[in-house]
Amino acid sequence: MKRTIFGNQVLPWLLLAPQLVVTLVFFLWPAAQAIWQSFLREDAFGLNTSFVWFLNYRALLNDGDYMAALGTTAIFSVSVAALSMGLALGLAVSVDRLVKRAPLYTTLLVWPYAVAPVIAGILWWFIFNPTIGILPYLLDRVGYDWNHRLQSGDAMMLVVIAAAWKQVSYNFLFFVAGLQSIPASLREAAAIDGAGPVKRFATITFPLLAPTTFFLMVVNVTYTMFDTFGIIDATTGGGPNQATTILIYKIYADGFLALNLGSSAAQSVILMAIVIVLTMIQFRYIEKKVAY
Amino acid sequence: MASITLDRVGKTYPGGGQAVTDVSIRIADGEFLVLVGPSGCGKSTLLRMVAGLETISTGTVAIGDRVVNTVEPADRDIAMVFQNYALYPHMTVRQNLAYGLKNRGTPAAEIARRVDEAAAILEIGAFLDRKPRALSGGQRQRVAMGRAIVREPAAFLFDEPLSNLDAKLRLSMRGEIRLLQKRLGTTAIYVTHDQLEAMTLADRLVVLNGGRIEQIGTPMEVYRRPATTFVAAFIGSPAMNLIPAQIADGALTVGGVRVQLPLPSGLDGPVTLGVRPEDLQPRRNGGDGHLTLDVSYVEDLGAQRLVHGRIGGHAMVCTLPAGHAVQDRLFLHADADALHLFDVQGGRRLT
Ligand SMILES: Nc1ncnc2c1ncn2[C@@H]1O[C@H](COP(=O)(O)OP(=O)(O)OP(=O)(O)O)[C@@H](O)[C@H]1O
Numbered sequence: 300m301k302r303t304i305f306g307n308q309v310l311p312w313l314l315l316a317p318q319l320v321v322t323l324v325f326f327l328w329p330a331a332q333a334i335w336q337s338f339l340r341e342d343a344f345g346l347n348t349s350f351v352w353f354l355n356y357r358a359l360l361n362d363g364d365y366m367a368a369l370g371t372t373a374i375f376s377v378s379v380a381a382l383s384m385g386l387a388l389g390l391a392v393s394v395d396r397l398v399k400r401a402p403l404y405t406t407l408l409v410w411p412y413a414v415a416p417v418i419a420g421i422l423w424w425f426i427f428n429p430t431i432g433i434l435p436y437l438l439d440r441v442g443y444d445w446n447h448r449l450q451s452g453d454a455m456m457l458v459v460i461a462a463a464w465k466q467v468s469y470n471f472l473f474f475v476a477g478l479q480s481i482p483a484s485l486r487e488a489a490a491i492d493g494a495g496p497v498k499r500f501a502t503i504t505f506p507l508l509a510p511t512t513f514f515l516m517v518v519n520v521t522y523t524m525f526d527t528f529g530i531i532d533a534t535t536g537g538g539p540n541q542a543t544t545i546l547i548y549k550i551y552a553d554g555f556l557a558l559n560l561g562s563s564a565a566q567s568v569i570l571m572a573i574v575i576v577l578t579m580i581q582f583r584y585i586e587k588k589v590a591y
Numbered sequence: 592m593a594s595i596t597l598d599r600v601g602k603t604y605p606g607g608g609q610a611v612t613d614v615s616i617r618i619a620d621g622e623f624l625v626l627v628g629p630s631g632c633g634k635s636t637l638l639r640m641v642a643g644l645e646t647i648s649t650g651t652v653a654i655g656d657r658v659v660n661t662v663e664p665a666d667r668d669i670a671m672v673f674q675n676y677a678l679y680p681h682m683t684v685r686q687n688l689a690y691g692l693k694n695r696g697t698p699a700a701e702i703a704r705r706v707d708e709a710a711a712i713l714e715i716g717a718f719l720d721r722k723p724r725a726l727s728g729g730q731r732q733r734v735a736m737g738r739a740i741v742r743e744p745a746a747f748l749f750d751e752p753l754s755n756l757d758a759k760l761r762l763s764m765r766g767e768i769r770l771l772q773k774r775l776g777t778t779a780i781y782v783t784h785d786q787l788e789a790m791t792l793a794d795r796l797v798v799l800n801g802g803r804i805e806q807i808g809t810p811m812e813v814y815r816r817p818a819t820t821f822v823a824a825f826i827g828s829p830a831m832n833l834i835p836a837q838i839a840d841g842a843l844t845v846g847g848v849r850v851q852l853p854l855p856s857g858l859d860g861p862v863t864l865g866v867r868p869e870d871l872q873p874r875r876n877g878g879d880g881h882l883t884l885d886v887s888y889v890e891d892l893g894a895q896r897l898v899h900g901r902i903g904g905h906a907m908v909c910t911l912p913a914g915h916a917v918q919d920r921l922f923l924h925a926d927a928d929a930l931h932l933f934d935v936q937g938g939r940r941l942t
Pocket residue numbers: 604605606607608609610628629630631632633634635636637784
């Protein structure tokens with residue numbers, strides 16, 4: 300590691316200042332507010348505010364809807380991460396095989412990442428629209444009655460596909476870079492050592508991609524927890540029957556629609572804690588195993 | 592163990608040029624063959640075609656009696672040592688050695704026996720449980736060798752395996768590779784651009800230039816009777832002197848001096864004369880058929896002195912024993928069998 304020595308004690312702080320200010324204003328301050336807010340309870344008209352200690356949290360633990368949202372989030376996160384990373388890896392491997400990487404193919408694959416979540420949501424909402432969408436029409440012809448407005452399974456599948464689709468580009472870029480950094484001679488040596496293409500991938504390529512995979516896992520889980528709000532809102536609105544209400548969406552629904560600010564704040568704090576803990580676990584225990 | 596036969600092998604890279612043209616070599620069972628040539632002459636390409644890592648554009652490659660043009664690398668029964676060693680970084684040394692055997696379904700007890708045996712031969716037993724990252728360059732080189740020998744293949748293929756080592760280690764590993772190959776009796780093809788490595792390792796060496804064979808022969812044959820000026824200049828250090836000379840009326844004239852040489856009949860006109868620096872002997876005075884060297888400067892190498900100078904305006908080098916006095920002029924003599932005559936146009940040997 301290269302170490303830079305600053306003679307001036309002020310300069311480093313000055314250089315850090317813009318980032319620190321952004322973090323302070325847009326993260327630490329709202330986070331502190333949320334924590335404060337989570338200990339309060341307002342009446343329905345916002346006239347009376349009282350400090351209630353952990354009452355909001357305790358209420359959540361006894362709330363069946365909240366527990367359901369936790370489960371939904373887990374399913375959603377794992378599905379999106381698995382689907383988007385799996386697809387991206389498959390695409391990256393096929394690009395890596397092309398002698399000269401097709402620039403057009405690569406460029407096209409990167410586009411979805413530039414699309415805003417809400418737009419992505421609306422796009423998929425159109426494609427899957429039970430009355431006017433193309434996919435339900437096609438599915439109907441093979442005998443499947445798609446209706447994510449009524450079927451919770453269909454709804455979950457829709458939001459998973461929409462959320463994963465957007466993330467594929469990002470994952471793809473990292474996987475391509477990861478594959479490129481594996482020397483060709485390793486795969487050649489493995490080929491001579493009697494490993495077929497599948498075995499070569501499983502025992503050489505994939506393990507050597509582990510640092511990339513790990514990094515993407517952290518990024519994807521964080522993405523599904525926070526950044527998928529727009530997609531849910533534009534496609535299913537959390538329904539039907541709360542089947543696609545993940546934690547971030549419930550925070551919005553309880554806070555901004557039901558105006559239960561205390562509970563909503565408590566949920567934000569818990570979500571924040573979950574992501575922090577997950578990330579810590581991932582870095583602590585998994586990163587050690589993937590380093591080679 | 593097996594012989595390897597290359598029959599009129601050629602390689603054209605898609606979008607690239609012709610990398611290898613019309614190469615035919617028969618490598619006997621147990622032979623140590625060295626492919627040598629300057630950078631870009633197609634040595635690696637040729638070796639990789641034998642390994643199955645490049646497709647063969649024309650001709651056939653046979654290992655034993657079997658033509659392997661379309662056989663997968665895994666099924667060719669060869670092992671390869673790469674220039675960058677290509678050790679699997681996420682596996683321990685033991686796993687690296689065992690990988691090829693495991694893939695072939697060798698029983699665990701047999702794998703353990705062979706790994707231990709290879710580790711003992713190469714003295715890498717102490718770090719079997721380390722990852723390659725935790726090894727020095729020389730140790731990695733040994734592990735790469737070990738990975739090749741545990742497989743007990745029909746042939747070893749080496750692509751410049753020593754070029755990443757320092758000079759001293761290269762020397763000792765060179766000896767070890769030679770001993771090991773003789774002991775195991777495994778056919779080997781070894782690629783290098785280092786003519787000294789080629790000379791010392793080879794049973795036979797193949798000098799390549801621009802994708803074509805210039806000469807095949809034992810090191811001494813190639814050294815004693817280079818087939819072309821290219822080989823003459825490439826093999827031997829310091830390189831052979833190549834200077835223009837004239838043949839007229841059955842006599843050779845170089846730098847204004849007539850040199851006694853039994854010439855093949857029918858030769859006439861300009862030729863290229865080759866003479867190795869070490870074949871030039873100093874004489875006390877300018878006698879009949881002695882060349883006169885105008886000395887430019889002298890390099891002392893310890894065991895010998897390299898005298899640089901000119902004969903009839905052409906640069907010439909000769910080696911003298913250490914301590915031999917050198918004046919402004921040096922009278923030199925070469926035996927008739929140390930003089931090589933080459934065609935001026937094609938550079939082919941004439942005598
Ligand atoms: N994949 C490839 N595509 C196109 N041309 C190639 C490819 N690989 C090698 N070549 C060309 O083929 C020729 C021979 O290359 P090769 O690698 O066999 O040389 P080499 O003798 O091993 O050289 P070096 O001593 O530098 O390793 C070179 O001109 C090279 O540019």
